């Protein structure tokens with residue numbers, strides 16, 4: 001049996017990938033006209049127990065009601081993540097949003113491990129490790145070996161090329177057996193609250209993989225938007241230059257941090273100002289996305305603010321490190 005013959009044809013990439021816009025239009029047509037396939041995610045793996053991974057694992061366990069294996073290479077992150085999950089579930093019970101039975105069933109579906117090899121029996125994996133291209137590529141190369149040959153391999157990247165991440169699954173670019181199953185499910189922060197998910201296909205991604213990703217996110221109660229694999233996709237192509245400009249305003253003395261946040265919060269009806277939002281997202285993540293936009297689109301208008309880089313150099317990463325543009329206990 002050839003390596004390709006082992007894989008269901010429904011998960012193979014189209015042999016003739018077109019330009020991003022043509023592909024997006026064609027995927028949109030297929031999404032609306034092709035009947036759903038029988039692919040079902042019965043078990044999920046999530047990699048990275050940070051703010052995004054934990055949220056994805058929790059919502060999948062609660063809303064999609066699937067068992068979740070949560071992997072992190074740091075036991076401290078796993079302990080912290082589970083403690084946070086307990087806190088969120090207890091809060092929902094106390095507010096009568098869910099019953100104690102639902103909270104217990106959700107918690108029982110979460111299993112944690114430090115071993116990536118424990119993902120050998122999942123139908124889908126969602127990776128949420130830091131926004132470092134080489135780290136994601138290294139993980140996807142391993143996932144292609146570890147996960148079952150039908151498993152959807154999704155990344156929560158904010159801005160890195162899905163095509164490039166998919167490329168890391170194989171040394172033979174003509175073998176799309178694993179790369180056709182790579183897709184991006186870009187959840188918004190905080191995952192339990194934000195409804196939107198951006199779904200992005202790489203050049204190798206099969207339409208069936210895209211559909212399966214959309215179906216699972218919908219099962220998690222999310223509303224999907226499909227965008228093309230260009231740096232920043234849709235959400236961060238629009239959001240990050242806004243945050244970066246706010247930081248440049250702080251850097252160049254156009255306004256104080258409170259004034260910058262207050263005018264945007266009270267003037268555009270958003271729940272928080274851009275500097276608070278940057279702290280919430282993580283300044284390292286913001287810098288990584290701006291760098292991807294700057295390099296990937298080759299336009300100086302995406303140059304990261306010098307102050308943003310300095311804050312990251314200082315380890316002032318926002319809420320998660322206790323200090324960013326504001327101080328946190």
Ligand SMILES: NC(=O)c1ccc[n+]([C@@H]2O[C@H](COP(=O)([O-])OP(=O)(O)OC[C@H]3O[C@@H](n4cnc5c(N)ncnc54)[C@H](O)[C@@H]3O)[C@@H](O)[C@H]2O)c1
Nearest residue numbers: 048049050051052072073074077128129131157158189281
């Ligand atoms: N923070 C946001 O608002 C936001 C929003 C959407 C998407 N994202 C994206 O989600 C991803 C994760 O972001 P985050 O904010 O949750 O980061 P985070 O720093 O909060 O968490 C990352 C986790 O990954 C773990 N990790 C690091 N290396 C690992 C490895 N080799 N194997 C397993 N686990 C490893 C870390 O221990 C940590 O727990 C990034 O790609 C980011 O761009 C972030």
